[in-house]
Amino acid sequence: MSTVTLSVSNLRKMIKGKEIIKGLNFELQEGEVFGFLGPNGAGKTTTIRMLVGLIKPTSGSIEICGYDVKNDFTKAMQYMGCIVENPELYPFLSGYDNLLHFARMLPEVDEHRIAEVVSLVGMQARIHDRVKTYSLGMRQRLGIAQALLNRPKVLILDEPTNGLDPAGIREMRQFIRALAEQEGLSVLVSSHLLSEIQLLCDRVAIISKGEIIQVDMVANLLNKQEKIIWRIEPIQKGKEILRRYTEVVETDDGYLVTPYEEKQAAIWNRELITQGTQVLEMNRRLPALEDLFLELTGGGEGIG
Amino acid sequence: MIILRRNTVKIVTILSVILGVLWLSGFGWAIQDYYSGNSMGGIESKAAKPMQKKDKQELTIVALGDSLTRGTGDETGKGYVGLVTDDIKKRFKNRVTLHNLGINGQTSTELQKQVKQNEVQRQLASADTILITIGGNDLFQGGQTLMDFDPNSIGKIQAEFINNLTSILTDIRKANRNATIFYLGLYNPFIELENGSDTSKVVREWNDQSERVSAAFPKTVFVPTFDIFQLSVNDYLYTDNFHPNKQGYQLIAERVAPLIKWEEKQQ
Amino acid sequence: MANLIQNEMMKLLARKRIQVVGIIVAVLVLLFTYAQYKQVEEQREKLGTTDWRASLQQQIIDIQNRLGSSRMSDDWREQLQVSLKQQQYYLDHNINPTEPGAPSFVRMFVENSSDLFIPLLVMIIASDLVSSEHSLGSIKLLLTRPVKRWRILLSKYITLLLAISAIIAMVGVLAYLLSGIVFGYKGLNTPVITGFTVEGGNLDTSQVRLLAQWKFLLMDFGLVWFVAVVVGTLAFMLSVLIRSTAAGMGVTLAALISGAILSNMVSSWESAKYLFMVNLKLTNYLNGVAPPIEGMTLLSSMTVLFVWWAAALVVSFVVFTKQDVY
Numbered sequence: 001m002s003t004v005t006l007s008v009s010n011l012r013k014m015i016k017g018k019e020i021i022k023g024l025n026f027e028l029q030e031g032e033v034f035g036f037l038g039p040n041g042a043g044k045t046t047t048i049r050m051l052v053g054l055i056k057p058t059s060g061s062i063e064i065c066g067y068d069v070k071n072d073f074t075k076a077m078q079y080m081g082c083i084v085e086n087p088e089l090y091p092f093l094s095g096y097d098n099l100l101h102f103a104r105m106l107p108e109v110d111e112h113r114i115a116e117v118v119s120l121v122g123m124q125a126r127i128h129d130r131v132k133t134y135s136l137g138m139r140q141r142l143g144i145a146q147a148l149l150n151r152p153k154v155l156i157l158d159e160p161t162n163g164l165d166p167a168g169i170r171e172m173r174q175f176i177r178a179l180a181e182q183e184g185l186s187v188l189v190s191s192h193l194l195s196e197i198q199l200l201c202d203r204v205a206i207i208s209k210g211e212i213i214q215v216d217m218v219a220n221l222l223n224k225q226e227k228i229i230w231r232i233e234p235i236q237k238g239k240e241i242l243r244r245y246t247e248v249v250e251t252d253d254g255y256l257v258t259p260y261e262e263k264q265a266a267i268w269n270r271e272l273i274t275q276g277t278q279v280l281e282m283n284r285r286l287p288a289l290e291d292l293f294l295e296l297t298g299g300g301e302g303i304g
Numbered sequence: 305m306i307i308l309r310r311n312t313v314k315i316v317t318i319l320s321v322i323l324g325v326l327w328l329s330g331f332g333w334a335i336q337d338y339y340s341g342n343s344m345g346g347i348e349s350k351a352a353k354p355m356q357k358k359d360k361q362e363l364t365i366v367a368l369g370d371s372l373t374r375g376t377g378d379e380t381g382k383g384y385v386g387l388v389t390d391d392i393k394k395r396f397k398n399r400v401t402l403h404n405l406g407i408n409g410q411t412s413t414e415l416q417k418q419v420k421q422n423e424v425q426r427q428l429a430s431a432d433t434i435l436i437t438i439g440g441n442d443l444f445q446g447g448q449t450l451m452d453f454d455p456n457s458i459g460k461i462q463a464e465f466i467n468n469l470t471s472i473l474t475d476i477r478k479a480n481r482n483a484t485i486f487y488l489g490l491y492n493p494f495i496e497l498e499n500g501s502d503t504s505k506v507v508r509e510w511n512d513q514s515e516r517v518s519a520a521f522p523k524t525v526f527v528p529t530f531d532i533f534q535l536s537v538n539d540y541l542y543t544d545n546f547h548p549n550k551q552g553y554q555l556i557a558e559r560v561a562p563l564i565k566w567e568e569k570q571q
Numbered sequence: 572m573a574n575l576i577q578n579e580m581m582k583l584l585a586r587k588r589i590q591v592v593g594i595i596v597a598v599l600v601l602l603f604t605y606a607q608y609k610q611v612e613e614q615r616e617k618l619g620t621t622d623w624r625a626s627l628q629q630q631i632i633d634i635q636n637r638l639g640s641s642r643m644s645d646d647w648r649e650q651l652q653v654s655l656k657q658q659q660y661y662l663d664h665n666i667n668p669t670e671p672g673a674p675s676f677v678r679m680f681v682e683n684s685s686d687l688f689i690p691l692l693v694m695i696i697a698s699d700l701v702s703s704e705h706s707l708g709s710i711k712l713l714l715t716r717p718v719k720r721w722r723i724l725l726s727k728y729i730t731l732l733l734a735i736s737a738i739i740a741m742v743g744v745l746a747y748l749l750s751g752i753v754f755g756y757k758g759l760n761t762p763v764i765t766g767f768t769v770e771g772g773n774l775d776t777s778q779v780r781l782l783a784q785w786k787f788l789l790m791d792f793g794l795v796w797f798v799a800v801v802v803g804t805l806a807f808m809l810s811v812l813i814r815s816t817a818a819g820m821g822v823t824l825a826a827l828i829s830g831a832i833l834s835n836m837v838s839s840w841e842s843a844k845y846l847f848m849v850n851l852k853l854t855n856y857l858n859g860v861a862p863p864i865e866g867m868t869l870l871s872s873m874t875v876l877f878v879w880w881a882a883a884l885v886v887s888f889v890v891f892t893k894q895d896v897y
Contacts, residue, residue, distance in 0.1 A: 052715040054896040077717035084715070088708030092585045101581065104574035105716040146712065313581045316589075320580075320733035323740045330793025337765075337782075337790060338856065338869050374636060403625060405632050408639035423628045423662045 003030040005079075005153045005186040006051070011060035013046060020046055022210040023060070028154065028186040033176060035201030035218065036190035043210040044190045045085070048158050051188070052082045065153050078107070081152035085159065087143020091132035095123060095142050098131060099149065106150045117145040121175075137168040144175070155179065155187045161196060173200050194286065226260035231281035238277045242268060260284055362399045364430050365389060368415060368472075369437035372488070372556075373406025377547030384488075384548075385435055387557035392564060403427045411441045412468035419475045428479040433564055437488045438472070439465055443510055444493070444546070453499065458506055466513055473521045485524040486560055489514060491533035493546045504530075527560055575718070575726030576733075583696070583734060592692045592738055596745050599688070603680055604750045611671070623667045631658050650861050656774040657767055657859055664764070666781075672758030673751035674784045678791060680746045682858070685795045686851035687831050689742065690802040694823045696734045697806035699816040700727050701891070706816065710896055720892045724811075728887075731807055735799045739792055759785040767859020774859060787857070794853040801847065801876045802827070808883040811891050834863040844871070847879040 006028040013021040021043050028034050038044050049055040051062055053069050053076075062069040067076035089098045099117070103109040118127050121141040131139065140160065147155060160176070161169045177200065179185045191197050197204050198218055205215045214221070232238030235254060242248045242258055245268055249257045258268075265282075272279050367373045367385040375383020382390070389402050405424060407414070415438050418424055428434065442465045443458075476485060489511040494503045507530060515526040532555045533540055533548075540552035548556065583589060614626050634655045638648060661668045669675055681689075701724070704710040713723060747756070765787060766778040802823070809819040830848020843849055844864045850872040855862065862868070 049711075049896065052711075054711060054714055056893075056895060074717040074719060077715060080715070082715050084711045086708065088711065090582060090585070090707065090709055093582070097581065097585070101578045102712065102716065104578050105713075105718050107717070150717070310581075313577060313584055316584060316737070317577060317580045317733060320737045324732055324736035326789075327736055327739055327793050327796035330789040330791075331797045332793065334790035334793045334853075334857065335869070335873070403628070405628070407632060407635045421659075421663070422665075423624050427625060427628065 004028065005030055005065055006188065007063045008051070009061055011047070011050060011062065012058045013050060013055065014058045020210055021050070021057075024207075024212055026205050026212060026215055028188060030153070030186055031180050031184045032202045033180045033187045033189060033200055035197035035204035036188060036207065037192070037194065037197050037204050038190075038207035039192055042207045044192075044207060045158060047207070048082075048084060048156060048188075048190055051156055052080065052084060053077065054084065078150060079153040080156065081147030081150060081154070082156040083140075083143045083147055083158060083160065084156075086136075086162070087139055087146065089131050089139065089142060089146065092130065094130050095127040095134070098142065099127075099146060102146050103149050109149050113149060113151075117148045120148065121145045136163050137165070137171075140164065140168070140172065148179075153186065155185050157187065157189050159190055159192075161191075169196075176200060198286070227285045228258050228260050228265060229281070229283045229285055230256040230258065230279065232256060232272060233278040233280060237275070238272060238279075241272055241275050241277065245271075362401060363392065363396065363432050364401045364427075365392075365403070365433045365435065366427050366431040366483075367402065367404045367406055367435040368419065369406050369435075370410040370415075370441055371406070371408040371547060372437040372440065373404060373435065374408055375406075375553065376408055377542030377544065378550050378553045380550060382553070384553045384556040384560065387553060388435070388561045388564070391557065391561040403431075406437070409441055410438070412438050412465050412472065413442075416468045416471050416475075419472055419479075425475070425479045428476055428483075431480055431483045434476060434480070434483050434485045435488070435560070436472075436485065438469070439490055439510065439514065442468075443490065443507070453502060462510060462513060465510075466517055469514060469517050470520075473518065473524065477521055483523070484564070485518075485521065486563065487514070487518050487524060487526050488556065488560070489526060489528045489530060491529045491537075493533070493537065493541060495534065495537050525563060527563070529556055529559070532556065532559065572722065572726060572729075575722060576729050579700075579726050579730035580733070583730060588696050589734060589737060589741075592695060593741050593745070595692065596738075596742050597749065599684075600680065600742075600746045600749045604676065604753050607676060607679070607750070608753050623669070623671075624662060624665075627658055627662050627668070631655060631662065634658070653769055653774045653859070653861050656776075660767075660774075660776055660779070661764065666762060666764055668764070670758050670761045670763075670784070672754050672761075673747045673756050674758040674761070674788060676750035676754055677743055677746045678763075678784070678788055680750075681742060681788075681791055681795055682852075682854045684742070685798055685854055686834070687827055689739070689795060689799050690827050690851065691824070692738050692742075693735055693799045693803040694806045694820060694827075696738070697731055697803040698810050698819040698823060700731060700807060701810040702814055702816045702819055705814045705896075714896060721888055724888055724891045728804075728807060728884075731803050732800060735796065735803050739796050739799060743788075743792060759783070759788075763787050765790075765857055769859055769861045790857060791854050794857070797873070798851050798853055798876070801880045802851070804880050804883045804887075805847070808887045811887045840864075841866075845875055847876055850875050 004027045008027070009025050011021055011024040012019065024047060026034075036044055036047070046055060050057045051064075051069070053073055056070070062076075064076040065079040067079070069076045089095075090101070093101065096114070096118075099114045100111075103111075103114055118124055121144055123138065123141055123145060126134070126138065131142065134142065144157075144160075147157075157176070161172050164172060173196075176187055176189065180187050180202075189197070189200060201218050203215065204218050204221060205212050206221075207213070230238065230242070231254070235250070235256065239248050239250060239256055242256060245264060246258050246261070251257060265284075269279060269282060365385075365388075371377075373383065373385055375381055375386060378386075380386075383406075385402070385404055385406070389400055393400050405418065405427070407418075410418070419428070442461055473485070473487075476483075490507050492500070492504045492507040494500060497503070511526075511528065511530060515528075518524045518526045533552065538545075540548055540555065542549040542552075634651050637643070638651055638655070643651075658668065669679070699706075704713055714720060761784050762781040763784050764779055765782050766776075766780045768775045768778055805826075806819065806823045809822055810816070813819045813822070826848055830846070830851060833843060833846070834849050834852070841864060844867050849863050850867070852860075853869065853872060856869040856872070862872075
């Protein structure tokens with residue numbers, strides 16, 4: 001965990017006099033899965049399109065493995081693979097011809113490598129069928145095969161699990177983790193779902209209104225924000241007991257909410273019981289993304 | 305098959321490149337040829353081989369002249385030439401080929417040039433019957449001559465016409481020795497106007513002279529039309545009061561058609 | 572670059588565009604062959620002869636009679652007079668302007684399709700070469716490869732040129748083969764007349780010379796190819812500018828059709844000669860047909876087309892390399 005593969009500094013984009021992206025800075029390390037989290041319209045897609053060279057930044061620089069995307073486009077792109085939104089391949093060509101098509105645009109990618117990526121994504125059986133006959137999951141896999149053709153150091157995936165069924169999502173997740181851990185790829189994944197980021201990523205950048213409001217390890221972020229929701233009889237006594245250890249908020253519908261602290265929760269629970277209250281429910285709850293944002297952007301306590 | 309043969313793509317590509325080069329050179333050549341093409345200052349005229357008839361029984365009519373030959377004024381578009389042809393087709397069982405070379409407004413000067421053309425001569429050579437109407441445009445000039453009624457100028461026009469007619473008939477005879485020529489005289493479309501008797505006199509004189517000219521040529525028949533329109537001219541004239549109408553043409557055809565004989569062809 | 576061109580050719584062939592064009596051409600050729608055949612048949616019936624000279628003479632007489640009519644615009648009269656003189660010239664020199672046979676048919680077909688039909692075929696290919704990548708979304712994959720954008724566009728453009736070359740050839744071959752069934756395949760070496768020039772409504776025959784039919788055909792095809800390239804480049808530019816293929820096609824179609832209409836009525840609007848659409852009938856110059864606007868020459872028409880071509884190419888490349896892709 002040392003080499004920087006993708007570095008973005010002070011990235012800005014103005015569209016029609018309006019600043020859409022307001023100075024982003026972040027770095028990707030080798031072998032890590034980096035999440036790019038934000039609601040729709042936060043600027044995720046615009047940022048990703050700037051990373052892959054589809055949109056030209058107004059200012060700032062993007063370097064992939066030390067090559068500037070703007071000045072050294074072809075070199076930078078050799079180290080990058082990407083799927084922007086859905087993998088839109090040519091439906092009228094077979095999967096194999098699609099791969100051949102993109103392989104021809106890369107230096108030193110031969111048919112041997114094509115066969116390799118095909119088996120990597122497990123597409124051997126249907127690779128000679130036309131893409132228009134593929135399911136979305138298969139297209140997604142073909143898209144990844146295409147992105148891996150040039151043995152990239154950085155893989156950029158925009159909403160990779162969009163539209164997949166639960167099994168497909170799990171498969172995709174495992175696949176991405178394997179790529180990072182076994183092949184040492186840096187993977188940048190964008191998503192608007194916190195749960196997905198949580199399961200997939202090592203680090204996450206939270207983006208809102210064109211700004212990164214926090215970059216942190218996923219574990220840290222979640223720890224900070226996870227809650228326990230209690231239902232205790234009688235509620236007032238429970239509240240008193242818990243207040244001795246941590247901060248407590250009572251909701252309108254008769255629940256108590258405290259922050260989640262892994263080691264403490266058991267102690268609190270035992271105390272409640274010994275003190276003679278009845279713990280009817282005790283739920284650990286992930287915050288909704290909206291809560292996280294409210295909190296991070298300083299929009300109040302954001303509990304509930 | 306779904307998989308595109310990679311070789312097909314390659315072959316099509318290479319073929320297209322070759323074709324592209326071919327068209328590009330064609331393009332270059334076109335410009336080069338257009339702007340610096342070495343001309344021989346025109347090319348020689350070549351005479352065509354005489355016309356070949358499919359069968360010897362086939363009859364050929366060549367019609368020369370002005371709007372009357374064309375059939376102007378006949379709403380069916382046939383004119384006397386068409387009617388004559390129809391009649392012949394009915395009477396003889398032979399195939400009939402008609403070359404109608406009539407041009408509206410043609411004068412004798414123009415016809416004299418026309419009969420000198422290679423192709424016209426070639427067609428004349430193949431003819432069994434030749435029909436001519438000419439002179440109307442020389443004399444009437446759309447009605448102007450007879451309105452002004454200047455005997456001097458009419459004399460001049462007539463003299464020129466006679467010259468032209470002689471030349472025309474000579475050329476026709478040169479092209480074809482055997483065909484029968486039917487040369488139709490003029491009628492007076494203005495006979496019922498105020499100076500009708502004067503104009504009629506001029507037309508009669510004109511026809512006299514013309515008939516005399518035609519008489520000098522063998523197998524040349526002068527067909528008068530003056531009498532047809534003499535009495536009730538307005539019944540037989542088109543709304544322009546100049547060209548014959550359908551009935552007028554019918555009368556002319558009825559006069560010409562019976563004269564055409566092809567006994568020699570019937571053998 | 573060879574790889575990129577192969578890619579584009581692969582996509583073009585996989586989408587069956589060229590094949591569709593081939594079918595359209597075949598159908599049209601059959602239609603025209605039949606029409607031509609009927610026309611010959613009718614003429615034979617009317618004149619009672621198969622002699623081309625007699626029918627040409629009849630055409631001349633017909634034109635002369637039409638010229639006698641007073642209700643006729645001056646332009647039309649001039650055009651008729653020019654073609655009259657030309658036909659008379661053919662007749663005088665005993666050369667059949669419409670020698671029966673497949674080669675003459677090909678010539679007639681190509682010359683008549685150079686300003687509308689062939690550009691339309693080219694448009695089918697050109698107008699979605701770039702915009703289809705946008706509508707499929709594949710542009711995002713295409714432009715994130717380690718290949719400069721101008722190279723990608725150039726490969727597409729070269730593919731367009733190749734496709735145009737193939738289409739022109741297809742028109743020629745199909746027209747020859749299919750019409751030959753009816754008219755016979757002979758006549759590639761028959762002499763045809765070229766070098767007529769029209770100046771001020773007069774036909775100048777001083778430059779006239781004879782040329783083997785196949786040479787004349789090659790020149791015709793060269794000119795038609797150039798016209799197709801120019802129209803193709805314009806459609807290509809629209810394909811870059813307008814994301815929607817249908818809209819791009821609509822614009823091209825409107826321009827082409829307006830050109831066909833304008834050619835018949837612009838004689839008094841002099842600056843119209845700078846529009847590309849009225850300059851598409853280059854083959855007319857070889858045949859000595861009067862241009863739609865007084866003063867137009869082969870060189871001026873080609874210059875106009877060349878300027879449009881260059882401008883379209885510049886715009887295409889600048890926009891394509893600069894634009895942001897969403």
